[in-house]
Amino acid sequence: MARKASNTRKAVVTIAAWSIGFLIFFPILWIIILGFKSEGDAIKTPLQVLFSDWTLQSYHDVQARSNYGRHFWNSVILSVGSTVIALAIAIPAAWSMAFVPGRRTKDLLMWMLSTKMMPAVGVLVPMYLLFRDFGLLDSRIGLVGVLTLINLPIVVWMLYTYFKEIPGEILEAARMDGASLKSEILYVLTPMAVPGIASTMLLNIILAWNEAFWTLQLTTSQAAPLTQFIASYSSPEGLFYAKLSAASTMAIAPILILGWFSQKQLVRGLTFGAVK
Amino acid sequence: MATAHSRTAARLMLSPAVILLLLWMIVPLGMTLYFSFLRYNLLMPGMETFVGFENYYYFINQPAFWSALSNTLILVLGVLCITVVGGILLALLLDQPFWGQGIVRVLVIAPFFVMPTVSALVWKNMFMNPVNGIFAHIAKSLGLQPFDFLSHAPLASIILIVAWQWLPFATLILLTALQSLDREQQEAAEMDGAGWMQRFVYLTVPHLTRSITVVILIQTIFLLSVFAEILVTTNGGPGTASTNLTYLVYAQSLLNYDVGGGSAGGIIAVILANIVAIFLMRMIGKNLEA
Amino acid sequence: MGKITLNQVRKSFGEVDVIPGIDLSVEDGEFVVFVGPSGCGKSTLLRLIAGLEDTSGGIISIDGMDATDLPPAKRRLAMVFQSYALYPHMSVRKNIAFPLKMAGMDPAEQEKRVSHAAKILNLGAYLDRRPGQLSGGQRQRVAIGRAIVREPAAFLFDEPLSNLDAALRVSMRQEISELHQTLKTTMIYVTHDQVEAMTMADKIVVLNAGRIEQVGSPMELYRSPANLFVAGFIGSPKMNLIDGAEADKHGATTIGIRPEHIDIGGDGPWEGVVGLSEHLGSDTFLKVNAGTLGTLTVRASGEVMMHHGDSIRMSPQPGKILRFGADGKAMA
Numbered sequence: 001m002a003r004k005a006s007n008t009r010k011a012v013v014t015i016a017a018w019s020i021g022f023l024i025f026f027p028i029l030w031i032i033i034l035g036f037k038s039e040g041d042a043i044k045t046p047l048q049v050l051f052s053d054w055t056l057q058s059y060h061d062v063q064a065r066s067n068y069g070r071h072f073w074n075s076v077i078l079s080v081g082s083t084v085i086a087l088a089i090a091i092p093a094a095w096s097m098a099f100v101p102g103r104r105t106k107d108l109l110m111w112m113l114s115t116k117m118m119p120a121v122g123v124l125v126p127m128y129l130l131f132r133d134f135g136l137l138d139s140r141i142g143l144v145g146v147l148t149l150i151n152l153p154i155v156v157w158m159l160y161t162y163f164k165e166i167p168g169e170i171l172e173a174a175r176m177d178g179a180s181l182k183s184e185i186l187y188v189l190t191p192m193a194v195p196g197i198a199s200t201m202l203l204n205i206i207l208a209w210n211e212a213f214w215t216l217q218l219t220t221s222q223a224a225p226l227t228q229f230i231a232s233y234s235s236p237e238g239l240f241y242a243k244l245s246a247a248s249t250m251a252i253a254p255i256l257i258l259g260w261f262s263q264k265q266l267v268r269g270l271t272f273g274a275v276k
Numbered sequence: 277m278a279t280a281h282s283r284t285a286a287r288l289m290l291s292p293a294v295i296l297l298l299l300w301m302i303v304p305l306g307m308t309l310y311f312s313f314l315r316y317n318l319l320m321p322g323m324e325t326f327v328g329f330e331n332y333y334y335f336i337n338q339p340a341f342w343s344a345l346s347n348t349l350i351l352v353l354g355v356l357c358i359t360v361v362g363g364i365l366l367a368l369l370l371d372q373p374f375w376g377q378g379i380v381r382v383l384v385i386a387p388f389f390v391m392p393t394v395s396a397l398v399w400k401n402m403f404m405n406p407v408n409g410i411f412a413h414i415a416k417s418l419g420l421q422p423f424d425f426l427s428h429a430p431l432a433s434i435i436l437i438v439a440w441q442w443l444p445f446a447t448l449i450l451l452t453a454l455q456s457l458d459r460e461q462q463e464a465a466e467m468d469g470a471g472w473m474q475r476f477v478y479l480t481v482p483h484l485t486r487s488i489t490v491v492i493l494i495q496t497i498f499l500l501s502v503f504a505e506i507l508v509t510t511n512g513g514p515g516t517a518s519t520n521l522t523y524l525v526y527a528q529s530l531l532n533y534d535v536g537g538g539s540a541g542g543i544i545a546v547i548l549a550n551i552v553a554i555f556l557m558r559m560i561g562k563n564l565e566a
Numbered sequence: 567m568g569k570i571t572l573n574q575v576r577k578s579f580g581e582v583d584v585i586p587g588i589d590l591s592v593e594d595g596e597f598v599v600f601v602g603p604s605g606c607g608k609s610t611l612l613r614l615i616a617g618l619e620d621t622s623g624g625i626i627s628i629d630g631m632d633a634t635d636l637p638p639a640k641r642r643l644a645m646v647f648q649s650y651a652l653y654p655h656m657s658v659r660k661n662i663a664f665p666l667k668m669a670g671m672d673p674a675e676q677e678k679r680v681s682h683a684a685k686i687l688n689l690g691a692y693l694d695r696r697p698g699q700l701s702g703g704q705r706q707r708v709a710i711g712r713a714i715v716r717e718p719a720a721f722l723f724d725e726p727l728s729n730l731d732a733a734l735r736v737s738m739r740q741e742i743s744e745l746h747q748t749l750k751t752t753m754i755y756v757t758h759d760q761v762e763a764m765t766m767a768d769k770i771v772v773l774n775a776g777r778i779e780q781v782g783s784p785m786e787l788y789r790s791p792a793n794l795f796v797a798g799f800i801g802s803p804k805m806n807l808i809d810g811a812e813a814d815k816h817g818a819t820t821i822g823i824r825p826e827h828i829d830i831g832g833d834g835p836w837e838g839v840v841g842l843s844e845h846l847g848s849d850t851f852l853k854v855n856a857g858t859l860g861t862l863t864v865r866a867s868g869e870v871m872m873h874h875g876d877s878i879r880m881s882p883q884p885g886k887i888l889r890f891g892a893d894g895k896a897m898a
Contacts (some may be wrong), residue, residue, distance in 0.1 A: 014374040020366065024443065030410070031398050043408040043418070060533075084363065092289030100286035108294070110557060114295050117553040118305070119501045121522040122546035125539050126307030126527045149300045156293055172618050173651035177665035178639035179714065181285050187664075191655040210391040211377065212504035217530070230393040231508050241401060241408070248394045251524035259389035260382050269421050279620045559817055 010093060012194045028252070035059065042241035058246035067221075068250065069227065075225035075251075078215070079208035082147035083155075083201055088142075090155040091197070097156075098163035099171060109160065112153040120150070122215045123131035131218055140223040143215065147208045155204055162196025163189070202262040226251040236263055305546070311539035318533035335528070340516045341541075344524040345548075347431055350518055351438065352499045356492060358439040363446030363491065364484070371454045381448075386443040391506040399437045400426060400509045407441035430510045430518035437505055442498075446491045453487035454480070459538070493556050500549055523543045567629050568719035568752030569594045570615060575608055575624035577776075584610050585776040587624065592720070592754060597746050600756045601763040602773035608756045609724055611773070614755065619642050628719060639668075644713035645722040648729065648821045650705045652697040652712075656686075659693040662711045669716070683711040686748070691708075698703035703734045709723070715822055720752035728887065740763060759815070760800055764788070772796050794894040803851060805888075806862045818897055819891035824866040825851065834881030838862065844892045853879065 022029075034042045035048065041052035042135070042195040062068050097105045127146070128137075136142030168187065174188045219228055230251055233244045259266070335341055370380065374536050387395065397490035403409050404425040412422035425433040457480065474521045503522050504510055512527060519527070525545060529538025570592040573823075577585040585607045592598050595652055600608040613619045617638035626634045644665070652661050662683055666676040673705060684690045687707040694780050697705055704727060713721055723742070725737045743766050757763055763770050764784045770780040770786065772795070780792040791797035797805050801824055809820045828836075830852075838856030845868065850874055852864045864880060872878065889897040 001493045011373055013369065013372040013375065016542050017369055017372075017374050017378065017380050020369070021380035024440070025383040025393070027398050027403065027440070028390065028605065030395075031400060034402065042898050046410055060427060067644060089293050093293035096286035096290040100282050102283075108290075110298060110434055110448060112293075113302050114553055117497055117500075117556075118301065118544075119522060119548055120551045121501060121503075121525040122542040122549075123304035123308055124525060124542060125311055125535050126304040128530065129307075129535075130304070149296060151721040152293060167649055167651065169647045169651040170618075172638075173647055173712075174614060174653075174664070175618065175638045176643065176645045177716075178394050179664075180639075180668075183284075190651055192653070194655075206389060210389070212385045212392040216393075216504060216507065217526075227391050227504065228564045230391065230397060231504070233397055234519065238821060240342075244397060244401065248398060252390050255391070256386060256389045259385070263381070266448070279618065289622075 007015055031245040031248045035249045036246075037242050039240055040240045042109050044243070047133050058242040059101045059250075061243050062247045062250065068247065071224055071229035072250070073225050074140060074219075074223055075209055075227075078143055078147055079205045079225075079226050081140075081144045082208050083150045083204040084152060085222060086155040087197065089151060089161075090159050091190070092186070093156050094159035095189060096164050097160050098166075099168055102124060109157060112156055116150070116153045120196050120227070124217060127214075128217065137218060138220045138233075143223055145219055146214050146218065147211060150211070150214070151207055154207070155200055158200040158203070159193070159196065162193055162200070165196075199262055202258055203266055206255055206259055206262075206266075266267065286387040308539045308542045308546075311535050312543050313537075314536050315537040316539075322331055327536070328453050332538055335537050335540045336400060336542065340519060340524055343516045344519045347516075347518065348500065348522075349522040349536075350431060351435055352496060354432075355439045355442060355499055356495060358435070359442045360488060360493065362443050363438075363450050364488075366443070366447045366448035370451050381451075385444045386447055387441050388448075390441065392441065392502075393508055395441055396437055396508045398417040398500045398504040399440070400515070403435055425542060426510055427514060430514065434502075434509060436457075436519055437509070438499065438502055442495055445495070449487050450484060450490055450566045453484055457483055487560055494558070496552060496556060499551065521548070567594055568592075569629055569769045570720060570752065570754070571625075571630075572615070573625040573627070575611075575614060575623045575626060575689075577614055577619065578622045583776065584835070588778055589692055589816060590771065590778065590781070592752060594752055595750045596624075597743075597753045597755065597766060597768045598771060599763040599767035599769070600754065600771050600773055600778075601758065601760055604758055606773045607776035608758075610776075612645075612722055612724055612754060612756045616643055616645050624673055624808045627806050633733050633803040642716075642719040643722055644716050644718040644720075645724065646706075646709045646713050646726045648725045650709040650726075650729075651695070656693050657690060657696060658700070658708050658711075661697065661708055662689075662715055663718045665712060679715045679845045683715045686714070696799065702730050703738060706730065706738055708860075710742070714745075714749065718751070720754060722757040725757055726755075727757070727850045728759075735762075742766065761802060764800070765790065770800075772799060775798075790871075790896065791888065792820075792821075792896055794820060794890050797888065797890070797896075801873075803865070804864045806860075808859050808862075809892075812859055812860060813889075816889050819892045820890040820894075822890065823882050823886060825863040827883045828862065828864045830864060830866055830870070830878050830880050830884060832879065834879040834884075836862075836880045837845055838878060838880065840874060842874065842880060854880065856880070861879075 006231065033057055036054045037049060037052055038055050038057055039064065041049060080160055097109065129143050131137045134142070147238065170192070171188060172228075174184045179188065209225075210227070212231075215225050215227045216231060219225070223230075230248060294535055309476055311330060312331055313326055314324045315330070324458070329402060366384070370377070390398075401409065403411055405472045406412050406422045406424040406427075411425070417423045417465075423429075461479060462510075470478065501522050502520060503526065506518055506520065506523045507526075510518045512523045516524075521541070522545065525538050527542040528534050532538075568612060572588050572590040576583070586665065595740060596604055598601070602608050610619065614621050614688050617636060617640075621634055624634070625632055628641060628643070632758065653664065656664065659680055662680045663676045666679060671679075680693070682692075684693055687710060689704070689707055692700060692704060692708075697708060700708065709726070716891045726742075727738055730738060740754075741763060742753075746766075753825045755762075755766060768785055769781060770784055772782050774795050780787060780796045784800075785802045786797055791805075792798060794807065798807065803825050805822045805824050806828075807820055807822050813819060813821045833871060835855055837860070838854040840852050841855050841861065842853040844851040848868045850866045850868055850872070852866060854864055857863045862880070866872070891897050
């Protein structure tokens with residue numbers, strides 16, 4: 001049992017931890033604050049910024065550019081769509097590897113992970129040309145496919161580690177009870193793995209939402225998600241701090257909340273179960 | 277431990293994932309390999325000719341290649357050093373009992389969820405901008421000349437931005453590992469007369485090795501292909517001062533329309549990544565089995 | 567009906583023959599226990615019968631029908647697992663009804679059967695709870711409930727009591743025996759605990775290294791074990807096995823005598839020094855160092871007070887000495 005730490009020590013640690021936590025969080029805090037300031041105030045010194053008036057003007061302006069909504073929906077469709085498709089492919093695959101392991105299962109998993117190591121840039125040219133020739137450039141369908149494929153190894157790995165923890169006897173019991181393979185996966189495995197599937201889903205939505213190589217290369221406007229929308233501010237428009245901040249806040253807020261919500265599962269997921 | 281029936285079913289259900297990944301690996305990579313032996317420029321369609329290893333020759337012999345290579349390595353190693361060392365220290369701190377642990381955890385993890393384009397833009401404009409950035413304001417208030425980070429120390433600035441994004445990840449994983457330390461083992465060591473330092477060296481560090489391996493593996497996968505941060509901050513410049521391999525290939529193929537040269541660069545990037553991957557897989561394979 | 571016949575059933579994992587070939591017949595309504603040390607292949611044999619593993623050879627027939635290649639669901643067998651294997655996300659009611667739902671049974675009939683099973687097993691009050699909220703014994707009963715609603719040809723039990731504490735084990739043992747009396751359905755029960763085997767079985771199958779050492783009723787195995795392995799395995803405390811000069815006197819390589827068949831006192835032919843005496847109240851078990859005979863275990867009545875270092879004389883009860891030949895087999 002832990003002993004009671006002295007209160008002085010606890011106070012020192014508290015101050016240190018909060019200061020560092022504040023420092024790390026500060027850039028995010030700062031864009032949230034700047035988003036509620038006028039353009040004129042946003043470029044002043046930090047103290048002046050803090051004591052200037054608050055306004056929703058920048059949010060109105062960003063809304064007025066009107067394409068924010070489209071980019072937001074593109075982000076939602078791309079991240080949720082690619083994750084759901086990846087799950088549909090990965091659940092049966094993970095079932096196979098977790099409950100009917102063969103001699104090659106470990107190798108297969110390692111190979112899947114290794115496809116994740118292939119640098120995207122190595123296939124940039126052919127992907128670009130394929131997309132161009134099939135008319136998929138700037139289309140959501142093409143990008144959903146690519147995001148599905150790049151996240152598939154991680155989805156399989158995560159589900160595998162979660163499934164491994166479900167005792168095989170329960171699935172055997174279902175088999176003895178007369179369940180077909182479909183019923184076994186649908187009525188027994190999936191409901192039992194709901195927490196694992198949910199966190200896999202969350203993590204992959206986050207990764208897909210923030211993916212910024214293929215989304216930048218393969219979209220321009222129609223299918224462009226928020227990564228592209230924000231990247232457009234890298235031009236001189238970036239100097240409009242307040243609008244940039246408001247837009248950034250809107251781009252990261254949904255995922256930040258989702259991320260906080262799932263941070264525990266995130267660790268297990270991203271380390272493929274190697275750290276619990 | 278299964279019947280022939282379930283093994284057949286397993287193979288069937290595994291195949292979509294395997295086939296898709298196999299196609300994803302082979303088709304584009306095969307095309308890249310093929311293009312890399314052609315003179316192929318998007319501005320001159322229909323003029324493709326087979327040129328053997330010429331593209332590789334030119335890609336490697338341009339001065340930008342070597343600086344891109346060293347930039348890639350500096351970027352990966354720099355970020356790894358900062359995040360691993362910083363992550364360990366931060367995890368040790370956060371593992372102590374203090375008021376508001378949950379809130380601080382949430383604050384620390386936040387940057388990981390910020391999309392790369394946003395974090396790069398925020399750092400570029402709100403912090404590193406030599407006129408209106410916070411760093412410039414601080415310098416001015418101290419009576420110093422504001423420093424133009426992205427022009428004068430572009431690579432270091434990008435390392436800082438990327439490290440900010442990945443420090444939370446390292447911290448969170450190491451913290452989780454710390455919390456799974458066997459308290460009884462710690463107490464036994466204490467009974468055996470081991471001091472704080474000895475317990476850290478002989479119990480905590482070995483316990484953390486596995487998690488550090490994982491942190492290095494995962495981060496390397498992502499760090500080798502840092503792209504968005506460079507695109508929105510420096511565009512690889514000034515000159516090639518902050519161009520990494522990923523960015524160089526992008527510039528060659530889609531900005532200069534030199535598909536052949538870009539493909540050769542892509543293949544070189546894949547080969548380099550594989551060297552790193554084999555090395556890492558060995559390491560992680562050993563550590564993951566345990 | 568539930569007659570199960572195994573004909574030269576084999577199982578190998580790769581190069582390893584786990585079960586080299588077994589012939590066995592389980593009669594309808596019989597309570598058969600597979601017993602043996604861990605790793606003897608008893609669970610594998612049960613899983614072969616269940617259809618959870620493929621046989622490498624031989625024929626399994628159920629009620630005269632070849633079931634060797636049938637999937638588990640088609641064999642009309644129900645199984646109770648060591649870990650209970652309840653579905654944690656379903657209520658007790660849904661757990662018990664699951665096999666009926668899979669069979670596509672009419673919901674009213676499902677409900678009828680579930681309440682009937684719940685009544686037999688005293689689960690009525692728990693039907694809407696989740697397995698996680700139940701005690702070990704209650705979970706065990708749910709697992710049994712899930713098995714009985716299907717009215718299977720036979721029940722298979724895979725070490726069902728090994729996760730329970732000692733007291734609960736005894737009462738569950740009795741419950742399962744009573745259930746067998748009520749249902750009169752064939753049961754095959756796997757355990758490594760010879761007490762469970764002795765108390766529950768109509769017929770015990772002693773397995774060792776994938777082979778059947780002996781098949782018989784509990785008392786047959788107790789009275790006349792076919793070989794040294796069965797002699798040593800059945801009975802608690804273990805039978806005393808003596809070889810050397812004393813065995814030669816009986817014309818055997820090894821002789822066996824159970825602890826309860828040795829009388830102490832008087833002028834018995836054997837003598838020894840008490841090493842350890844365990845007083846259980848009703849009985850006293852003595853570990854006696856008997857020189858060339860080795861260490862003998864002797865059961866005496868609870869009133870006998872012996873201490874470390876006491877010298878005693880012992881005599882085997884007439885006709886209770888079992889003789890074994892050089893091949894380990896019992897001699898007539």
